[in-house]
Amino acid sequence: MKATKLHRIALLFNANKIFDHEVISGVAAYFASTRAAWDIFLEEDFRLRLSGIEHWQGDGIIANFDDPAVAEALSRCSVPVVAVGGSYADQANYPAGVPYVATDNFKLIELARQHLIDVGLQRFAMFSVPATEESRWAQERENAFRSLMRGDQLEAEISRGCETSLRSWDEAVQGQIDWLRSLPKPVGIIAVTDARARQLLQACIIAGIEVPEQVAIIGIDNDPLVRRLTRIPLSSVIQGAPEMGRTAAHLIEQMLHGVRPPTTPIMVPPAGINVHASSQYQLIKHPTVMRARHFIRQYACQGIKTEQVARHVGVSRSTLEANFRQELGCSVHDAILGFKLNAAKAGLESGDCSIADVAQGSGLTSIQHMHRVFKRELGCTPRAYRDRVLSERGQMSPA
Numbered sequence: 001m002k003a004t005k006l007h008r009i010a011l012l013f014n015a016n017k018i019f020d021h022e023v024i025s026g027v028a029a030y031f032a033s034t035r036a037a038w039d040i041f042l043e044e045d046f047r048l049r050l051s052g053i054e055h056w057q058g059d060g061i062i063a064n065f066d067d068p069a070v071a072e073a074l075s076r077c078s079v080p081v082v083a084v085g086g087s088y089a090d091q092a093n094y095p096a097g098v099p100y101v102a103t104d105n106f107k108l109i110e111l112a113r114q115h116l117i118d119v120g121l122q123r124f125a126m127f128s129v130p131a132t133e134e135s136r137w138a139q140e141r142e143n144a145f146r147s148l149m150r151g152d153q154l155e156a157e158i159s160r161g162c163e164t165s166l167r168s169w170d171e172a173v174q175g176q177i178d179w180l181r182s183l184p185k186p187v188g189i190i191a192v193t194d195a196r197a198r199q200l201l202q203a204c205i206i207a208g209i210e211v212p213e214q215v216a217i218i219g220i221d222n223d224p225l226v227r228r229l230t231r232i233p234l235s236s237v238i239q240g241a242p243e244m245g246r247t248a249a250h251l252i253e254q255m256l257h258g259v260r261p262p263t264t265p266i267m268v269p270p271a272g273i274n275v276h277a278s279s280q281y282q283l284i285k286h287p288t289v290m291r292a293r294h295f296i297r298q299y300a301c302q303g304i305k306t307e308q309v310a311r312h313v314g315v316s317r318s319t320l321e322a323n324f325r326q327e328l329g330c331s332v333h334d335a336i337l338g339f340k341l342n343a344a345k346a347g348l349e350s351g352d353c354s355i356a357d358v359a360q361g362s363g364l365t366s367i368q369h370m371h372r373v374f375k376r377e378l379g380c381t382p383r384a385y386r387d388r389v390l391s392e393r394g395q396m397s398p399a
Helices: 016-036 068-072 103-116 131-151 168-180 194-207 225-228 241-256 287-302 306-313 316-330 332-350 355-361 367-379 382-392
Strands: 006-010 038-042 062-063 081-086 100-103 124-129 157-159 185-192 215-220 237-239 266-268 271-273
Touching: 006 194, 006 215, 016 038, 016 062, 016 241, 016 332, 062 068, 068 131, 081 241, 100 103, 100 168, 100 241, 103 124, 103 131, 103 185, 103 215, 103 237, 103 271, 124 131, 124 194, 131 157, 168 194, 194 215, 194 225, 215 241, 225 332, 287 332, 306 316, 306 332, 316 332, 332 355, 332 367, 332 382, 355 367, 355 382, 367 382
Parallel strands: 006 038, 006 062, 062 081, 081 100, 100 266, 124 157, 124 185, 185 215, 215 237
Antiparallel strands: 237 271
């Protein structure tokens, strides 16, 4: 029997970035499902290095072309190349002669903005990044936002902020606070990445700006690490990056067997939105209730009580309870429990933590207590809830 030729495929990505990591996971899914005869090259530390790539003696390359240096370096390669990156309104911006799998930047912004409209907001802004050759994808998202706002005959309010570092951090945060305070409220803000959304969330907390009552925030990437680094759970648009990886892998496999690749970019739409508290705007007229809910969002999972909330907003417990009943139709305790329950559901849905860890992290303190709350509020046990959600996604439940 003739042995199958083993093809050497290089993956040129910075896998410390969630987008690149998810694309690679899509390549891995294709590799696992097809048993493609590949020998995959990836830097040990998952970084992208281009030195000497034009002399690489492999059979194919899949690379992130959002960085112009990558496109330039690979223009000198003789092996088949599949490009992955952001979409462009101007077709001339795509690399000539290279098959391209694109995340649809326009649809990412359109989906985020529609979500903010659906929750009842009428004012919108965008938080971007400074314009560089490496951030062309962000500029495309800015252009999409401008186009959508222009279609509704509205002005597009965009801030790019500044580059952040340990040295410039205080200046960057103050700039964000000044911008946030200048915006008419309430406002929905689309951040071009979850990382930028997290910065805005922190700036709001420092400045005492209620999220989402005054400023509702949604990011892009659905980065689980970023979500763990925010006091208020972050809403985010889910990019179709794994599907992009699978598509790119399929293209390179076809090219290795002589199939001509498509001459136009393959557009991959977003996979949906992971909705959390940062964008769940609700019209609240009473300022005390607004401040109380903002405090509860930050500290519900740390075991705060009604008395602490009342003390924070500067009113008596009875006054706060009356305000909550009038404005929201529930007690302060019910509101706190609701945020704990949502945190527990999110923890179970991630599939990464044990039920005991979820109970502790959500402020429900113990498996037994969480079991009682789930049975009373949802009619099922935490384990049954997790198994159902993961089954719907086609994932295995952890032990």
